[in-house]
Amino acid sequence: MIVGIDLGTSNSLVAFINREGKAEIIINERGSRLTPSVVYFKNEQEVMVGELARSQLILKADRTISSIKRQMGTNYQVEIGERGYTPPEISGLILRKLLQYAQEYLEQEITAAVVTVPAYFNDNQRQATLLAGEMAGIKILKLLNEPTAAALAYGVNREKKENILVLDIGGGTFDITLMEYQDEVCQVLCIGGSSQLGGLDFDKQLVKHILETFKMSNGIDLSADPIALQQIHINAEKAKVDLSSVNECSVLVPYITMGTQGPVHLNQTLRREEFNHICSYLFKEISELIEQTFTRAGVSKEWVEAVVLAGGASRMPGFKDLVKQLFPGVELRVEINPDEVVALGAALEGGMLSGELSHIETHDVTGHTLGVEDNQGEFVSLIPANTPYPISESRLFTTVNDFQEEVIIHILQQDELGDAGEGINVSLGKFHLENIQKAKAGEPSIDVTFTIDENGILNVSALDIETGTQKEIQITETGYVDGNKIPARRGRDLIIL
Numbered sequence: 001m002i003v004g005i006d007l008g009t010s011n012s013l014v015a016f017i018n019r020e021g022k023a024e025i026i027i028n029e030r031g032s033r034l035t036p037s038v039v040y041f042k043n044e045q046e047v048m049v050g051e052l053a054r055s056q057l058i059l060k061a062d063r064t065i066s067s068i069k070r071q072m073g074t075n076y077q078v079e080i081g082e083r084g085y086t087p088p089e090i091s092g093l094i095l096r097k098l099l100q101y102a103q104e105y106l107e108q109e110i111t112a113a114v115v116t117v118p119a120y121f122n123d124n125q126r127q128a129t130l131l132a133g134e135m136a137g138i139k140i141l142k143l144l145n146e147p148t149a150a151a152l153a154y155g156v157n158r159e160k161k162e163n164i165l166v167l168d169i170g171g172g173t174f175d176i177t178l179m180e181y182q183d184e185v186c187q188v189l190c191i192g193g194s195s196q197l198g199g200l201d202f203d204k205q206l207v208k209h210i211l212e213t214f215k216m217s218n219g220i221d222l223s224a225d226p227i228a229l230q231q232i233h234i235n236a237e238k239a240k241v242d243l244s245s246v247n248e249c250s251v252l253v254p255y256i257t258m259g260t261q262g263p264v265h266l267n268q269t270l271r272r273e274e275f276n277h278i279c280s281y282l283f284k285e286i287s288e289l290i291e292q293t294f295t296r297a298g299v300s301k302e303w304v305e306a307v308v309l310a311g312g313a314s315r316m317p318g319f320k321d322l323v324k325q326l327f328p329g330v331e332l333r334v335e336i337n338p339d340e341v342v343a344l345g346a347a348l349e350g351g352m353l354s355g356e357l358s359h360i361e362t363h364d365v366t367g368h369t370l371g372v373e374d375n376q377g378e379f380v381s382l383i384p385a386n387t388p389y390p391i392s393e394s395r396l397f398t399t400v401n402d403f404q405e406e407v408i409i410h411i412l413q414q415d416e417l418g419d420a421g422e423g424i425n426v427s428l429g430k431f432h433l434e435n436i437q438k439a440k441a442g443e444p445s446i447d448v449t450f451t452i453d454e455n456g457i458l459n460v461s462a463l464d465i466e467t468g469t470q471k472e473i474q475i476t477e478t479g480y481v482d483g484n485k486i487p488a489r490r491g492r493d494l495i496i497l
């Protein structure tokens, strides 16, 4: 059995293919379909994951970790007591819990899974996710892009080709995917979005507003009070969710602080229009990201025949209105619960990999332009963004100085930013190719090959054609040494910075 896992910023889910050949969400020990992606370290030995951990967010904030997905692929570490934990370690604990639910429910050992990632996740973030799987003791057979999983869950139109736009806005990420879907093939044309924009940002904006309103009416600043802040945060999210179904709601936290006259309560009323106004810059950002993706894809918005919505934050009426405004008259697909659609798609992919279901080919594209830095410090592209993968591309380079014995290959990712489309370069790593042919500058031929595998993972190799000297690396930002649990930077031994 290969299960499908949606490892989300806010919530994670695990699904499988049932006897009828349908994807089904596995219920956790509390009878819920969603498990909060929250980890609480009660002590060195006892770790809680899910709802139990979430309930510790207020009182045990220093030992409780949420939204770790936003830190995947970075060198960030969470300090708990004496020890630092890497994002893959924390995500590994969440994965392990989901596997436990699956094993109990299915009464069998589970050793393999399809795990979803935002389409916009870069190499470091994907590597970190694979590492999380390793730490949970599971083989991740495929890293499936979340929007592609959502499209799979909606099935294939066998009669005619359909042009689909998937908008997936969860707790922490916003993915935009344009795809053509026909027969047994789902071809992604272009992706865009941000791995730093989601429901959480709406919560933060609302928290800011609540704090300002409270300060204005009570003259008390709660921003330095961590317990009050956590309570406001939880209530702000609740208010945001309420405002998706009602026009007005209240944010109520009794005894939030002590004033000169005794206890003070927080009691505010919020209207939907007010919420939309407070978060207008976020809606604007969403709209700009969509426009940018269409510009990059080189297609007009009329190209879209159906919009698939995924992610809990897509329930916000302001989000739906924006989509209707951008794509007037286009069919909105919302029949499948947006919280579950990605996990269901992941289970379907698992079923296809195990041979239980007939195969639907999915062709994804890269989210970022990848290349190397030349001697002038300029970016040289090897694989442009939106290239279908798996793919392998090579380019020849040469030396700058006479009798140079080594070259340094600096691997870069270029991200487009702003209206002018100016690029910003992110370093993915550097490595040395030594013992190259000793020759005059410009004579050696060094072949640099970038390969992106079916999981979107980059492998780089460099070959001195004359001497046959070769070096190959997989870029790994975060690593882990098992046993003594010292966070390490595996893979970096090959990269000299």
Ligand SMILES: Nc1ncnc2c1ncn2[C@@H]1O[C@H](COP(=O)(O)OP(=O)(O)OP(=O)(O)O)[C@@H](O)[C@H]1O
Residues within 6 Å of the ligand: 006, 007, 008, 009, 010, 011, 012, 069, 169, 170, 171, 172, 173, 174, 198, 199, 200, 237, 240, 241, 242, 244, 310, 311, 312, 313, 314, 315, 316, 338, 339
């Ligand atoms: N009815 C609703 N109205 C508005 N927002 C909602 C609603 N239901 C859930 N959300 C928000 O959706 C977000 C969680 O969505 P989801 O579970 O799809 O995210 P995730 O998969 O954990 O995150 P990501 O996909 O970004 O990694 C939270 O910010 C939550 O507040």
Ligand SMILES: [Mg+2]
Residues within 6 Å of the ligand: 006, 008, 009, 146, 170, 171, 311, 342
């Ligand atoms: Mg999600």
